[in-house]
Amino acid sequence: MMLLDVQDITTFYGGSQALFGVEFRMAEGEVVALMGRNGMGKSTTIKSICNLMPPRSGRIFFDGKETLRQPPHKVARLGVGLVPEGRRCFPNLSVYENLVAAARPGRWTLERVxxxxxxxxxRRDQMARSLSGGEQQMLAVGRALMTNPRLLILDEATEGLAPVIRQDIWRAIRTLKDDGLSILVVDKTLSELLPVADRCVVLENGRTVWAGTPDTLSAELQDRYLGI
Structure with missing residues (x-):
């Protein structure tokens, strides 16, 4: 059984259609890279999976359970942990308070994070608003891990960060992969993304146009769909 099964979803912003039959699957323990140029539907797909932007048609299953009629907090409780684009830490809470606010029992404890x-x-007692952008990103990842997810979704987790912080985030992702966590990741840095991914899914204009392993993502395909 697949951990995540996205079947032919269509999603709209008001009257404007953003996704046109996006579909892909991922197994437990896989790292899947969701790829495409800017504006091709990656973040919308993630919001659809989390039901933050419910699809108008299609089906999504998480661990065999259909999620389309579940509110976002119930999707999270099924085991989906989201690190959203832009981090969105609670600015007026401390690092510690951010981490424990949505914590659930499991392997990921405050000590492990x-x-x-x-x-x-x-920086345990600092307010989140006083952290650097990179530290806030670490906090966002740590907060998601504290929910003890079965699937961690990372939407542009290294965008705009200093190189040394980017390496810290990628090191953490590799550690999480080695630990067996399922990860769906969006990132533009192919030199870091492809070595950690088991499979890639490419979107163009809100459609799934290619899927395969990183070693089969040729230079021609990269140029055609990713603009490299």
Whole structure:
């Protein structure tokens, strides 16, 4: 059984259609890269999976359970952890408060998150608004892990970060992969993304146009669909 099964979904912004039959599947323990140029439907697909922007048609199954009629908080409780684009930490809460606000029992504890991101332990009592952008991104990842998800979704987790912080985030992603966590990741840095991905799914104009393993994503395909 697939952990996530996205079947022919169509999603609209008001009267404007954004997704036209997007479909892909991922198994437990896989890292899947969701790829495409800007504006091709990657973030909309993620919002649809989390039911933040419910599809108008199609079906989505998580661990065999259909999620389309579930409110976003119930999708999260099924085991979907989202690190949204733009981080969206709670600015007026401390690092510690952000981490424990939505914590659920499981393998990921405060201690494990602090081991993964030691800076969070150092800034335990700081308000989230006072952190650097990179530290806020670590906090967003840590907050999602504290929900003990079966699927972690990362939407542009390294965008706009300093190179040293980007490496910290990629190191964490590799650690999570080695730990067996299923990850759906959107990122533009192919040199970092492809080595960690088991499979790739490419979107263009709101449609799934290609899927395969990183070693079969040829230079021609990259140029055609990713603008490289």
């Amino acid at each position: 602090n081991d993964l991101f030691p800076r969070l332990a150092e």
